[in-house]
Amino acid sequence: MTRYARRYRHIARKLSRLDLMAGSMDETFLLEELDLMNRDADRRFLDFYGDRGLRLALEKYGIWQALERRGYRDIELSTHADDDRHSLVVWAEAEGCPRTHLVELVVRRDRLVPQAEPECSSLDGAFDVLTVDWLTLRHPLGHFSPERPRLPGQDAPGLGIGERVVETLYRVVDRLGLDAMMTVAEHFHNAVIYRREIEFFDPHYAGRCLALEQLLMQRERLSLTAASWAVEWGLVRDAGAPLAWRGEAQVWAREGGLRDWIGSKTYAARTRDSVDKSRFSLDREAFDERWRQQAPSLEGLESSPVA
Numbered sequence: 001m002t003r004y005a006r007r008y009r010h011i012a013r014k015l016s017r018l019d020l021m022a023g024s025m026d027e028t029f030l031l032e033e034l035d036l037m038n039r040d041a042d043r044r045f046l047d048f049y050g051d052r053g054l055r056l057a058l059e060k061y062g063i064w065q066a067l068e069r070r071g072y073r074d075i076e077l078s079t080h081a082d083d084d085r086h087s088l089v090v091w092a093e094a095e096g097c098p099r100t101h102l103v104e105l106v107v108r109r110d111r112l113v114p115q116a117e118p119e120c121s122s123l124d125g126a127f128d129v130l131t132v133d134w135l136t137l138r139h140p141l142g143h144f145s146p147e148r149p150r151l152p153g154q155d156a157p158g159l160g161i162g163e164r165v166v167e168t169l170y171r172v173v174d175r176l177g178l179d180a181m182m183t184v185a186e187h188f189h190n191a192v193i194y195r196r197e198i199e200f201f202d203p204h205y206a207g208r209c210l211a212l213e214q215l216l217m218q219r220e221r222l223s224l225t226a227a228s229w230a231v232e233w234g235l236v237r238d239a240g241a242p243l244a245w246r247g248e249a250q251v252w253a254r255e256g257g258l259r260d261w262i263g264s265k266t267y268a269a270r271t272r273d274s275v276d277k278s279r280f281s282l283d284r285e286a287f288d289e290r291w292r293q294q295a296p297s298l299e300g301l302e303s304s305p306v307a
Helices: 005-014 017-021 052-062 063-069 161-176 186-194 202-218 223-232 258-262 265-275 284-298
Strands: 072-082 085-094 097-112 127-137 178-185 237-238 249-253 280-282
Touching: 005 063, 005 161, 017 052, 052 063, 052 072, 052 161, 063 072, 063 161, 097 161, 097 178, 127 161, 161 178, 186 202, 186 258, 202 223, 202 258, 202 280, 202 284, 223 284, 249 258
Parallel strands: 127 178
Antiparallel strands: 072 085, 085 097, 097 127, 178 249, 237 280
16 A cells, blocks of 8 residues: 555545546547547547546646656646557656656556466456556656666656556556556566565565565665666576566456455465575676676766666
């Protein structure tokens, strides 16, 4: 549960379906303005939210105001549907910063069909989920620093609104009557951050991620940023071979069988077993040398590219 859960649930109860479905196309328009041959033209976001409804929700949840506090103006959003994939992009400009995207979200409705778990009959059947294929939160006005170095995959610092966005997505799951939200972490640090709210569906991968955290962040005492770069640079080994990071499904379950599974004793036991069987190691000498070389660019002290 995020710190925004109670407040956002209260706000969600006050937002009606008509509020959220409102869109600019609801008013009169000329027939020739529509692309009648394009089945995705002018579809609502997730076939429910209108553009005006989306903006209203972002304002009520404080996301719009958070962007303004960070120095952005002329904020606009756009949506697009491509078959089952729906994208939402928030654009803005600022003093000394050309118009650019701050938020990019790609989602789709999906079905999670788990393999039968003999010790967890509640997983019988399939679950309707909101799959997050892509989420970017960029703060181009921000600066990397020794306190906030660049993370793998970043071209700008984060906006610091991730918890708000995640809680908003939970409200989408509620509104659409889905069972869960699901995503796959592109990098190790994403998986660690997600695990605060969104657990791995398969306890085997939950255990492997936890074992990596224990090695890198507890025994080796690396920051999350340094740990993620150690994985990215191929300096973590898995039973002697370089570890190639591959994200696996992580799930936030609204209620019912999925939530029961993730909170079950069986899940916890299998997670511990996976931790015990993991054989990760870090080439610390190679990491320290690589970090020494890359730290100036990661910390924004020079502009040399990170290789």
